[in-house]
Amino acid sequence: MATLDSKIPSGPLEKKWEKHKFDSKLVNPANRRKYTVIVVGSGLAGASAAASLGEMGYNVECFCYQDSPRRAHSIAAQGGINAAKNYPNDGDSVQRLFYDTIKGGDFRAREANVYRLAEVSNSIIDQCTAMGVPFAREYGGLLANRSFGGAQVSRTFYARGQTGQQLLLGAYSGLCNQIAAGTVKMHPRTEMLDLVVVDGHAKGIIVRDMVTGKIEAYAADTVLLATGGYGNVFYLSTNAKGCNVTATWRAHKKGAFFANPCYTQIHPTCIPVHGDFQSKLTLMSESLRNDGRVWVPKKKEDCGKPPGEIAEEDRDYYLERKYPSFGNLAPRDISSRAAKQVCDEGRGVGSTKLGVYLDFSAAIKRLGENVIRERYGNLFDMYHKITGEDAYKVPMRIFPAVHYTMGGLWVDYNLMSNLPGLHVLGEANFSDHGANRLGASALMQGLADGYFVMPYTIGNYLTTQTGKKVTTDHPEFAKALEEVKARTEQLLAIKGKRSVDSFHRELGLLLWEKCGMGRTEQSLKEALAKIPQIREEFWKNVNVLGESNDLNQSLEMAGRVADFLEFGELMCLDALERRESCGGHFREEYQFPDGEAKRDDENFAHVAAWEYVGDIAKSVRHIEPLNYENVHLAVRSYK
Amino acid sequence: MSHQLNLTLKVWRQKNAGTPGKFVEYPAQNIPTDCSFLEMLDIVNESLVQQNIEPIAFDHDCREGICGMCSLVINGVAHGPERATTTCQLHMRHFKDGDTIYIEPWRVGAFPLIKDLIVDRNALERIQQAGGFISARAGGAPDANSVPIPKQNADAAMDAAACIGCGACAAACPNSSAMLFVAAKVSHLALLPQGQPERTRRALKMVKTMDSEGFGNCTNYYECEAVCPAEIKSSFISMLNREYVFAAARDSVSMI
Ligand SMILES: Cc1cc2nc3c(=O)[nH]c(=O)nc-3n(C[C@H](O)[C@H](O)[C@H](O)COP(=O)(O)OP(=O)(O)OC[C@H]3O[C@@H](n4cnc5c(N)ncnc54)[C@H](O)[C@@H]3O)c2cc1C
Ligand code: SF4
Ligand code: FES
Numbered sequence: 059m060a061t062l063d064s065k066i067p068s069g070p071l072e073k074k075w076e077k078h079k080f081d082s083k084l085v086n087p088a089n090r091r092k093y094t095v096i097v098v099g100s101g102l103a104g105a106s107a108a109a110s111l112g113e114m115g116y117n118v119e120c121f122c123y124q125d126s127p128r129r130a131h132s133i134a135a136q137g138g139i140n141a142a143k144n145y146p147n148d149g150d151s152v153q154r155l156f157y158d159t160i161k162g163g164d165f166r167a168r169e170a171n172v173y174r175l176a177e178v179s180n181s182i183i184d185q186c187t188a189m190g191v192p193f194a195r196e197y198g199g200l201l202a203n204r205s206f207g208g209a210q211v212s213r214t215f216y217a218r219g220q221t222g223q224q225l226l227l228g229a230y231s232g233l234c235n236q237i238a239a240g241t242v243k244m245h246p247r248t249e250m251l252d253l254v255v256v257d258g259h260a261k262g263i264i265v266r267d268m269v270t271g272k273i274e275a276y277a278a279d280t281v282l283l284a285t286g287g288y289g290n291v292f293y294l295s296t297n298a299k300g301c302n303v304t305a306t307w308r309a310h311k312k313g314a315f316f317a318n319p320c321y322t323q324i325h326p327t328c329i330p331v332h333g334d335f336q337s338k339l340t341l342m343s344e345s346l347r348n349d350g351r352v353w354v355p356k357k358k359e360d361c362g363k364p365p366g367e368i369a370e371e372d373r374d375y376y377l378e379r380k381y382p383s384f385g386n387l388a389p390r391d392i393s394s395r396a397a398k399q400v401c402d403e404g405r406g407v408g409s410t411k412l413g414v415y416l417d418f419s420a421a422i423k424r425l426g427e428n429v430i431r432e433r434y435g436n437l438f439d440m441y442h443k444i445t446g447e448d449a450y451k452v453p454m455r456i457f458p459a460v461h462y463t464m465g466g467l468w469v470d471y472n473l474m475s476n477l478p479g480l481h482v483l484g485e486a487n488f489s490d491h492g493a494n495r496l497g498a499s500a501l502m503q504g505l506a507d508g509y510f511v512m513p514y515t516i517g518n519y520l521t522t523q524t525g526k527k528v529t530t531d532h533p534e535f536a537k538a539l540e541e542v543k544a545r546t547e548q549l550l551a552i553k554g555k556r557s558v559d560s561f562h563r564e565l566g567l568l569l570w571e572k573c574g575m576g577r578t579e580q581s582l583k584e585a586l587a588k589i590p591q592i593r594e595e596f597w598k599n600v601n602v603l604g605e606s607n608d609l610n611q612s613l614e615m616a617g618r619v620a621d622f623l624e625f626g627e628l629m630c631l632d633a634l635e636r637r638e639s640c641g642g643h644f645r646e647e648y649q650f651p652d653g654e655a656k657r658d659d660e661n662f663a664h665v666a667a668w669e670y671v672g673d674i675a676k677s678v679r680h681i682e683p684l685n686y687e688n689v690h691l692a693v694r695s696y697k
Numbered sequence: 698m699s700h701q702l703n704l705t706l707k708v709w710r711q712k713n714a715g716t717p718g719k720f721v722e723y724p725a726q727n728i729p730t731d732c733s734f735l736e737m738l739d740i741v742n743e744s745l746v747q748q749n750i751e752p753i754a755f756d757h758d759c760r761e762g763i764c765g766m767c768s769l770v771i772n773g774v775a776h777g778p779e780r781a782t783t784t785c786q787l788h789m790r791h792f793k794d795g796d797t798i799y800i801e802p803w804r805v806g807a808f809p810l811i812k813d814l815i816v817d818r819n820a821l822e823r824i825q826q827a828g829g830f831i832s833a834r835a836g837g838a839p840d841a842n843s844v845p846i847p848k849q850n851a852d853a854a855m856d857a858a859a860c861i862g863c864g865a866c867a868a869a870c871p872n873s874s875a876m877l878f879v880a881a882k883v884s885h886l887a888l889l890p891q892g893q894p895e896r897t898r899r900a901l902k903m904v905k906t907m908d909s910e911g912f913g914n915c916t917n918y919y920e921c922e923a924v925c926p927a928e929i930k931s932s933f934i935s936m937l938n939r940e941y942v943f944a945a946a947r948d949s950v951s952m953i
Binding site for chain 2: 106109110113124125126128129131133134143145181183184185186187188189190192193194195196197198199200201217218220222223224227230231232234235237238244246269298299300332333335336337338340341439440443444446509510513557559560601603604608609611612
């Protein structure tokens with residue numbers, strides 16, 4: 059049986075990273091260019107890693123499926139990025155950011171990783187500022203901060219409502235510098251379809267050129283996956299349409315363990331679903347909860363009335379009522395469940411009754427419309443474009459939606475998977491957010507992994523590989539290439555009756571109902587029975603038109619949906635086996651009388667890392683125990 | 698409140714750059730006014746698949762107006778009729794029942810067509826790779842508050858930095874000029890103290906690459922500003938012109 063060695067350095071928490079950096083193996087600058095590093099993904103994690111490694115002198119090949127690396131999904135992040143700078147002098151510190159993140163994750167993340175994240179957070183802000191990221195500033199010229207959920211200090215840096223865009227453009231500009239210098243070769247519109255493993259080590263990838271359809275192999279000394287999250291398994295999510303699980307799922311099938319796939323985050327503030335045609339959901343940044351108050355009518359009868367006609371005393375500001383100390387800034391999992399609860403009670407608003415109000419009238423009265431416009435203008439505009447409503451005049455209507463995935467490929471402290479040579483960064487790995495991610499900490503993690511962790515830890519693997527170079531002439535490459543080609547041809551040959559999209563919607567709806575905000579043993583068993591049926595029908599009845607040697611968007615989607623149809627099963631299996639509620643994973647059987655999540659630390663204070671053994675239903679669940687030496691496991695309270 | 702529309706689409710279809718393209722007519726039926734323009738195309742594509750007709754290829758990803766991937770000319774206007782709105786954020790409530798809608802790709806010499814409504818915009822990337830960055834190695838940066846930046850400068854830099862790099866400016870320009878894009882990129886960094894050391898080099902190299910990529914000259918039509926979804930102001934073009942003249946002068950002095 060495989061053992062999971064997290065390689066957490068010994069010594070006191072505050073000294074671990076320092077010690078590990080010192081103990082890590084270095085690659086001599088003159089030798090670096092002899093090593094080829096594949097980076098799949100050009101979001102914050104991938105772009106920062108590729109640029110940094112290129113700068114250090116490695117020979118980098120970087121891939122993304124969009125037409126430009128700067129369009130990676132990180133671009134859509136709105137609200138901000140955390141750091142423990144304590145510029146507002148409100149009591150923040152590395153220790154506090156560490157503790158908030160561990161607690162926010164409902165005590166299901168590794169202490170050492172989270173501490174390191176908090177530790178490097180400040181360097182990220184320095185680095186991004188140096189690269190020209192135009193963070194918001196105060197009149198005195200210093201950087202401004204705002205608050206995000208799960209924290210009582212103001213530690214979030216932001217660039218209007220476009221923080222992800224500005225951070226990615228910053229990382230991309232660094233990447234441009236390296237592309238121009240010739241250290242990074244960029245392959246846009248190129249999709250990774252398989253991982254190549256040689257003698258138990260990840261040594262290359264198989265990709266499809268999305269313009270010409272050509273399927274090709276690339277070899278390297280190590281492969282980095284920074285391919286983002288799998289939220290689109292639910293079909294409707296706040297992710298970009300192209301986000302997929304393909305890269306990580308293919309790696310999983312080649313031996314990489316998938317950790318905690320059931321940890322998915324449902325974000326409380328998104329624009330509600332309004333029709334069957336809907337192709338995606340739009341987030342309204344959590345930062346809005348700094349000034350917006352969440353409420354529903356106290357009485358069911360009032361739900362159909364225009365909000366302005368509902369008197370103050372007939373409104374239930376349920377977050378402020380239930381969580382007086384965090385109020386509207388309660389963490390995401392808690393806020394989402396609270397919204398579901400009031401809607402389940404029949405007090406939801408809007409035509410579908412699946413919505414709650416986010417009301418700015420008090421803030422507008424207090425601060426003036428101009429201040430609110432300055433803070434959130436682009437979000438109000440976006441809301442207007444989508445709904446046709448003016449949120450300066452009527453409250454926004456919001457509802458939870460799938461947003462982020464804490465689960466991902468298992469990695470050790472070096473960010474290396476159990477499969478040697480495979481490193482995983484950003485949302486694609488499982489490492490830092492436990493069972494629930496706090497707002498503004500994904501951007502932090504992506505850039506921490508790429509700028510400040512990977513450049514130090516990559517040497518630990520590469521120095522073991524001297525003289526072990528493989529090329530695409532190795533028979534494993536030809537084999538993987540043939541498999542990918544055969545699968546592509548198979549998809550095109552089915553010529554059934556249903557579109558790819560219709561299968562994706564069917565899977566998504568099933569997962570939302572059975573493995574969404576609330577999960578039960580029964581709902582999960584139902585999903586586990588149904589998913590293989592949908593998958594079987596897909597492989598008999600999908601209609602993928604067009605050709606393989608051409609730009610073919612149906613073919614691209616078909617490959618991704620085929621992988622979601624497999625991955626969804628593992629997600630439900632993991633949710634079934636985790637017989638507790640924690641963070642975003644809410645098993646209805648395990649709750650306190652007041653509806654709060656009930657963890658089972660005795661039996662489940664561990665990471666579940668799944669091994670593929672040829673049949674998803676028989677996947678093997680490995681365990682990495684989580685040892686808490688510095689924080690005390692407690693029931694999370696935001697009251 | 699949502700209701701439904703029946704529309705006629707005239708869509709540019711072209712197998713690849715080497716094959717001539719043409720407009721093909723498709724009905725778009727029972728389109729809810731709440732859906733976005735791309736969701737309307739999804740509905741049409743779903744019906745094409747049912748008829749075994751290859752779906753219409755178009756670029757998109759985030760569908761929330763920020764990635765800059767969507768790119769359609771709708772009834773002759775890049776990103777369609779709504780001001781400051783990308784195609785993916787354009788909603789069908791802005792159309793009327795019975796409308797005929799022409800849908801075309803960006804038509805710019807420097808953006809070769811790939812298929813149907815998809816073009817290759819790598820020329821924009823090459824402009825940025827020529828100098829659109831600040832060389833700052835990870836790990837060596839000073840404390841972020843060590844250089845205060847007046848709020849109005851930071852705000853102005855952010856106004857420029859908001860460009861989503863979609864290329865609509867070039868698609869709308871009678872000369873196919875990419876000046877607004879380049880102006881946004883150059884101004885963003887020129888307005889910040891961190892951007893000063895490479896300022897001259899950056900402006901010269903980016904403008905030079907813009908020319909060599911085959912984009913046209915700016916002759917002040919301002920069509921770019923009218924279609925720009927990120928509301929980049931044409932005053933940044935004046936700023937780029939000043940940057941360029943200044944940079945060229947500095948450059949010639951340093952050559953002596
Ligand atoms: C709407 C929205 C708002 C958010 N707001 C915030 C926020 O305010 N603060 C915060 O901290 N976090 C926020 N998040 C979360 C955060 O943006 C993401 O978790 C983070 O950006 C992920 O970065 P990444 O680099 O891991 O992956 P991504 O940015 O998703 O990049 C993935 C990359 O992998 C490539 N790729 C994927 N699959 C393949 C394949 N098979 N082959 C080749 N290439 C592939 C893509 O092309 C892309 O380049 C938000 C998320 C969303 C959806
Ligand atoms: S300037 Fe405007 S139109 Fe031009 S690329 Fe940037 S966002 Fe698009
Ligand atoms: S699809 Fe991203 S801007 Fe339109």
